[in-house]
Amino acid sequence: MSQVSWWRGAVIYQIYPRSLNDASGDGVGDLRGIINKMDYIASLNVDAIWISPFFKSPMKDFGYDISDYRCVDPMFGTMEDFDELIEQAHSKGIKVVIDQVLSHTSDQHQWFTESRTSKDNDKSDWYVWADPKEDGSAPNNWLAIFGGCAWEWEPRRSQYYLHNFLTSQPDLNFYNPDVRQAVLDNVKFWLDKGVDGFRLDAITFCYHDHLLRDNPAKPADKRQGRGFSEDNPYAYQYHYFNNTRPETVEFIEELRQLIEQYPGVVTLGEVSSEDSLATMAEYTQGTKRLHMAYSFELLTDDFSARYIRETVEALENSIGDGWPCWAIGNHDVKRVATRWGKGEFSDEMGKMLNALLCSLRGSVCSYQGEELGLSEADIPFEQVQDPFGIAFWPMFKGRDGCRTPMPWQANQPSGGFSTQAPWLPVPNEHLNRAVDIQSIDSSSMLSSYQRLLDWRKAHPVLIFGGIKFFDVSDDVLLFEREYQGVRYLVGFNLTANSTTVTNPITASMSPIPQDMLPGAILNNDVIEFAPFGCLYAKY
Template sequence: MTNNQEWWRGAIIYQVYPRSFFDSNNDGIGDLPGVTAKMDYIASLGVDAIWLSPFFTSPMKDFGYDVSDYCDIDPIFGTLADFDELIQSAHQCGLKVMIDQVLNHSSDQHPWFIESRQSHDNDKANWYVWADAQPDGTVPNNWLSVFGGPAWHWDSRRKQYYLHNFLDSQPDLNFHNPKVVDALLDTVEFWLKKGVDGFRLDTANYYYHDEKLRNNPPKEKVVEGSIGVRLDNPYAYQLHLYDKSRPENITFLKRLRSLLDQYPGSTTVGEVGCDFSLDTMAAYTQGKDKLHMCYSFDLLTHDASMTHIRTTMETIEAGLGDGWPCWAIGNHDVERVATRWGGNHASAAKSKVYMVMQLSLRGSVCLYQGEELGLPEAELEFEQLVDPFGINFWPEFKGRDGCRTPMPWENNKQGGFSKSNETWLPIADSHKLLAVSEQEGNRSSVLHAYRDFLHVRRAHPELIHGDIEFIYDDETTLVFTRNHQGKQLFIALNTSEQDKIIPTELTLSELTLPEAIICGYLDNRTVVLPPFSVFFARIVL
């Protein structure tokens, strides 16, 4: 890995969900020492950095995304000393460390909120978003919570409503108050001083709200399956103009960037979810004075068509300027990609071709733990759910637990994750068959395909720094080039079960890919793509 200050451009960031990675003390919950214990495994993949999902002190109503102390470790995950050891171990392995920052909201058990709700005139009274009821006692406006129902919760002590974009135990902080911004930036700097290399910013476009509390208009058209849209959730029926993605957000992002610039080599990747996410990604990363990278939910939908991939890429490229994208096709909030995009035909071969696709696009990449094993979504019964989102919307939406189950290290009762008889979520039997130990000895496994291709990627600067130009797409086929410093790669992907034939007038010199990946071949001036295959060649100029 390079040591330059822009190491993050084209970097592969491996997301670790600590609760489910490895349990070092056998209490059934993964922890920071467990991550440290598996650092050699992470490094062996060929990734550049790890992103740790929240490990801060929390009542765990939303499993760490409800923070009650931004500058300490929850005891279930370990101690600050354990975190220091993790940082040291990662850096010794040549890995950067990024941590999740949940700045939009805190837990209702955070001391700031406990004080804020006491009265209208205490020191923290205006640190959260409070509003009077309508004359008839109803909520201040029509804003809705992502998790269902109104985004307002009545507090009997203040006799006011407070805003919560997520759970009612996650009150939104008031970014219009300069003291709040200063306090949050202090918590960011706390971790910079601890040696972290960057931050993944949860809900990075939610920070500011409209101070006039204007109602959101309805969407003109609501389409099931489009980005973030589920018709069982009323949140999808509004055009969210006033409760998020406000123009004031830019001012805060500039202050945040100014702080990070004092720590050379540190970086940010913001999560952006809105109806105009690609435009927001561009705005948030342009000019080198805001975020370094953003990713959206555009590739976290059920639309796996190569036409959708091309449209998404070309749309962001058209408006990106000097900004920089980061792409995720799976994370801790969505159904695992092997199931979401694989459907009834989920297979190792399909996981491999989607992997090559993601790692060949222009931008950085967030890779969620278990994707390198081709894990499908775990099937859970209602009684096994712990995710409040899933519990609220069952059975139409089964929540996020199916992608958060423990990492399978061995094919045994508890998957090598823990020696406890009871883990915080059950370990799927289907996952045990795909355990790391099962795939290590199989040169054709998804794990080896990831490892091998990640090392191929490092050897080709075109895939890390190059421009991208699309040549052809249909529902299951994508053809494009990556160009850097006079060198050009030709890449063709087939995500279907049928052979595909791609004629070309280019002069191509085939590249040999690792044996774990199904490869197409050149027949005169025709690229032949067997089912679930990829083809790489150098363009001879």
């Protein structure tokens, strides 16, 4: 692909539509609310928006359980609203990426409603059905991410169906060519609507092992949470047989053939596997698979220069001609201000984190509220909405804390998000970070974010350049970005303390002033970083 492709190095602003802005006054955000905030989105200087699901759904998993892929849920508005949203975004130079949840549907989708009735109907083989063992138990030991067995009994068929998430999210049978074609037809519907790309949810879950072999146990010291509590028994297995099957690559290539008929459209895969970095490399290899992929490697609690460097280098060493996309927050994990701030978050740290994210090689997904420095909200159990949190409370409180409504006006009820009580409460501490306060403060995180993204657009080396790390300190990330003979030394102090490191570059250097970020000083052969300081120097 040419380097002029819009998505290479793009900053994609993730919108969780339930929580951006409520225009209808029912306490839930909607498409009209996004349209009404399009000027704000444009002011951020992002290249695209990614909108989480707004399709018709019973909302058991808040839109990731789709009952009609070609219909806007009335909660979010109408298809006419979506058409206007695309028009408004495009008029401001903003691309529109939407979620596609391909591996599973809602149990209220008409396909499943028919499939579950018998073993011989037209849709009988559209989902993953299996007979019980001789003792009546589930076909194998596979577990669901949201807790418990991944199989649910259906008495009308005297069989189990597979669900890798909620019981109300049955998995489609991608071995059936009719299923694959129906899925691709749904994607084509939105391509014809004029969308610019798709974020592919849970793409590694499309296929299952035909033989239904048991997953092997994972030793206790190898159990890692997927952005959630390690007490989840899902972490007790290697998910070799219900995730990342080799056939998935074949489907991705089928999908890419369709996408290629619509120039400029991008695919971004969400990757969660036993070796996510290797899977990212595999899924983005060459020009016949995904354009980009991202994983949960920087969505963990591990915040250190060593870990970030090792993660980036591991991907760089394996991805070849593939293209990465990095994120430090999204709608599924604790907000980065809390997760990495560990109770000591400050505006300076927030500015540094946004600058770090936007300085890595690859594209960027920036989650709504990260430009404001929003922290994880503490939702009491009686107000928890997320079924994941309800099931695992109190060890894991779910994903509601990162999904609370955007605070627009500090002195308005619910932060100006809605005229009614919102679906999740707006924390008082978020009101101090409301848009109306930060937008008039030139030193705020919001102002820094806007200037950073505008400045980044003028520096192609940060968008397209290669990356090479230097050994300096446990507290400092220091790397080179190089593009067409232009080299930048880029550095970040990850601590709240001033620190000094040796400058590994002997060539003459020209620091690039950064009034929107905590700084650093080049002093002969050393670099003096302010707390959470950032360095950009050309040489």
